[in-house]
Amino acid sequence: MSLTVVGTMAFDDIETPFGKSDKIVGGSASFIAWAASNFVQPVNQVSVIGGDFPQDELAALTGRGVAMEGVQVKKDEKSFYWAGKYHLDMNSRDTLVTELNVLADFQPVIPDSYQGSEFLILGNLTPQVQMSVISQLNPRPKLIVMDTMNFWMDVALEDLLKTLKMVDVLLVNDSEARQLTGEYSLVKAAKKILTMGPRYLIIKKGEHGALLFHENHVFFAPALPLEEVFDPTGAGDTFAGGFIGHLAKTKDISFENMKTAIIVGSAMASFCVEKFGAQRLREITREDITTRLEQFVQLVNFDIDLV
Amino acid sequence: MSLTVVGTMAFDDIETPFGKSDKIVGGSASFIAWAASNFVQPVNQVSVIGGDFPQDELAALTGRGVAMEGVQVKKDEKSFYWAGKYHLDMNSRDTLVTELNVLADFQPVIPDSYQGSEFLILGNLTPQVQMSVISQLNPRPKLIVMDTMNFWMDVALEDLLKTLKMVDVLLVNDSEARQLTGEYSLVKAAKKILTMGPRYLIIKKGEHGALLFHENHVFFAPALPLEEVFDPTGAGDTFAGGFIGHLAKTKDISFENMKTAIIVGSAMASFCVEKFGAQRLREITREDITTRLEQFVQLVNFDIDLV
Numbered sequence: 001m002s003l004t005v006v007g008t009m010a011f012d013d014i015e016t017p018f019g020k021s022d023k024i025v026g027g028s029a030s031f032i033a034w035a036a037s038n039f040v041q042p043v044n045q046v047s048v049i050g051g052d053f054p055q056d057e058l059a060a061l062t063g064r065g066v067a068m069e070g071v072q073v074k075k076d077e078k079s080f081y082w083a084g085k086y087h088l089d090m091n092s093r094d095t096l097v098t099e100l101n102v103l104a105d106f107q108p109v110i111p112d113s114y115q116g117s118e119f120l121i122l123g124n125l126t127p128q129v130q131m132s133v134i135s136q137l138n139p140r141p142k143l144i145v146m147d148t149m150n151f152w153m154d155v156a157l158e159d160l161l162k163t164l165k166m167v168d169v170l171l172v173n174d175s176e177a178r179q180l181t182g183e184y185s186l187v188k189a190a191k192k193i194l195t196m197g198p199r200y201l202i203i204k205k206g207e208h209g210a211l212l213f214h215e216n217h218v219f220f221a222p223a224l225p226l227e228e229v230f231d232p233t234g235a236g237d238t239f240a241g242g243f244i245g246h247l248a249k250t251k252d253i254s255f256e257n258m259k260t261a262i263i264v265g266s267a268m269a270s271f272c273v274e275k276f277g278a279q280r281l282r283e284i285t286r287e288d289i290t291t292r293l294e295q296f297v298q299l300v301n302f303d304i305d306l307v
Numbered sequence: 308m309s310l311t312v313v314g315t316m317a318f319d320d321i322e323t324p325f326g327k328s329d330k331i332v333g334g335s336a337s338f339i340a341w342a343a344s345n346f347v348q349p350v351n352q353v354s355v356i357g358g359d360f361p362q363d364e365l366a367a368l369t370g371r372g373v374a375m376e377g378v379q380v381k382k383d384e385k386s387f388y389w390a391g392k393y394h395l396d397m398n399s400r401d402t403l404v405t406e407l408n409v410l411a412d413f414q415p416v417i418p419d420s421y422q423g424s425e426f427l428i429l430g431n432l433t434p435q436v437q438m439s440v441i442s443q444l445n446p447r448p449k450l451i452v453m454d455t456m457n458f459w460m461d462v463a464l465e466d467l468l469k470t471l472k473m474v475d476v477l478l479v480n481d482s483e484a485r486q487l488t489g490e491y492s493l494v495k496a497a498k499k500i501l502t503m504g505p506r507y508l509i510i511k512k513g514e515h516g517a518l519l520f521h522e523n524h525v526f527f528a529p530a531l532p533l534e535e536v537f538d539p540t541g542a543g544d545t546f547a548g549g550f551i552g553h554l555a556k557t558k559d560i561s562f563e564n565m566k567t568a569i570i571v572g573s574a575m576a577s578f579c580v581e582k583f584g585a586q587r588l589r590e591i592t593r594e595d596i597t598t599r600l601e602q603f604v605q606l607v608n609f610d611i612d613l614v
Contacts, residue, residue: 209515211532225493225518298524298526299525306597306604
């Protein structure tokens, strides 16, 4: 029941109204691996890092059952670096610095040991890299989940549309769903996207939860109302990691089980925002996760007599 | 199990990206009565109208079990009139005209026949009128629900705070909860509001659903994802009407039953936005409501194994 994860392992430098993180480990594949490894092992990591990437981070992930054979190390180069500053509402942010570094010419190579992965998640990356990974995995994984962002819609739409035809589940946020389809109504946007390739669509709405669309069905998962969102960086990737982790653990890709997986993803994301970067994800126990899932049940559970 | 409703019965003139309504019947008490009368009768209406208010509207409401004895008719004056225009996102609107007319010097008088009402809902009105109604009802209703808006926080905060101490449930939207408390986090805002009088707080988030807070508990009800929101006018009042209607029908004011009541309110609101004004509320059947409630169950229902 192995899972392959493709994405960035990088440095983030985050400023929020609550403080500054300085340079800490981030990147889509980092958050996905930290979240998913609570549910499934091995997690086959595919990424690229520079010689500056901390050894203790690699050791910590290895200790969680994350395989590093597919992580290229370019010793004389620097890891991908992003710096950003959140506005007071914590919903919008400015990018201050983006240094692609090792990511600039990243050509993923899937190790033989990763072949046979039943689950694949493509973290936010150039669609060409995402397609390259799909084409290297033989047999095709049972389920392919793809994350993307508005940037690729702006600069690589044609490749993005090609990649969409190769995946089962697409993850985007509300504004990205609108941009991709030209539809303001998320229900209309979802209908269009479900004709573009993916059979399942998850629209993330941040603090307002997430919607899962499949055929004519729709499911809604709330975000946990929190006193404080300390740092939203990586929450979407953590959500994705919890989602795919639960699916890979249960090996059940039915719509019903995807509902549960989205709740698991929402629970993991609710931890992520409590501290800078992936710090909180390093600390939490199985018991913390169970308690948090119970909170989600309480949050949305109601009885109704429909007679 | 009677319910008393206080609020406006008025004319609205609405413009949306989809068209113009021209002058149609609106007002908080109208929407509340149309929604609540699906669940409980009589609905004891308290309001004020001018000689221009349509007789067929009064007859239609009477036919639904809405008592009109508490509705003052000022034959030589005009009914309250509001005109507004929604922006493209349908979330924000500009008020074009507000004519208070009969509302300017409204002094509610509770008829003897309304005494003994177990449930009271105070639609959005000046806090002084809301307090006057509470003080006239003897014995005090079993549950008092109050709606209000930012306008009263701006111009009558002292009276508003006094009124808050007299009610059990407060209904506000997210920006109003923030304005009332100075807290951006809705969880922090809720904690503050629950020290100001109400034991229950509902924060409406429009298309993003609604939160119910009580002591340390929180419940979340989604809005139904719709292809099209045709006209949001009255959706909040309709939500309130469904909420209080379910409570009055079941006579159960436990937190558990309030969860169900919020789902009922959300279902009623989802009808309201489908056509101009209260038009859709006039058409729907008991069967339509049951089908819609079933959609809400499907929307949020999930299974999870917490072992």
